[in-house]
Amino acid sequence: GMPMTWxxxxxxxxxxxxxxQLSAEAAQAxxxxxxxxxxxxxxxxxxxxxxxxxxxxxxIVSDGWSVGVLVRELNMLYRAACDGQTDP
Incomplete structure (x- = not known):
């Protein structure tokens, strides 16, 4: 998994x-x-x-193309969650 803090x-x-400050710390860690x-x-x-x-x-995790894929997939997940739908 990927660590996620709140x-x-x-x-x-x-x-x-x-x-x-949180954004800067996350980017610089x-x-x-x-x-x-x-x-x-x-x-x-x-x-x-x-x-x-x-x-x-x-x-080294991704390139420009794969970042676009990640953003599209996160957007689909977010929209589904907002609409009360299951994971697409």
């Missing part, structure tokens, strides 16, 4: 600053090429109805 910034007075994982995800709730997902992967 942060709840609802009600935090400097949520925008915290979001920038090193990868262990020998042990992995080479991809990390972080879910951040910023309001009752607003979320941010950070997805960080080492550049």
């Amino acid at each position: 942060h709840d910034l609802r009600g935090v007075s400097d949520a925008a600053t915290q979001l920038v 090193p990868f262990d090429l020998a042990c992995g994982p080479l991809m990390r995800a972080c879910g951040i709730q910023v309001a009752d109805d607003e979320y941010v997902m950070l997805l960080v992967q080492h550049h």
Whole structure:
């Protein structure tokens, strides 16, 4: 699996600053090429109805074409979840 951390910034007075900091930390955290994982995800709730997902992967994991595939598939999963449908 891929590790995923969660942060709840609802009600935090400097949520925008915290979001920038979490994003920078996620992007700058090193990868262990020998042990992995080479991809990390972080879910951040910023309001009752607003979320941010950070997805960080080492550049050897994918190329430009496969990133497009990943984005399309995540979009399909998100739409299905919002519509109460099963995993397409």
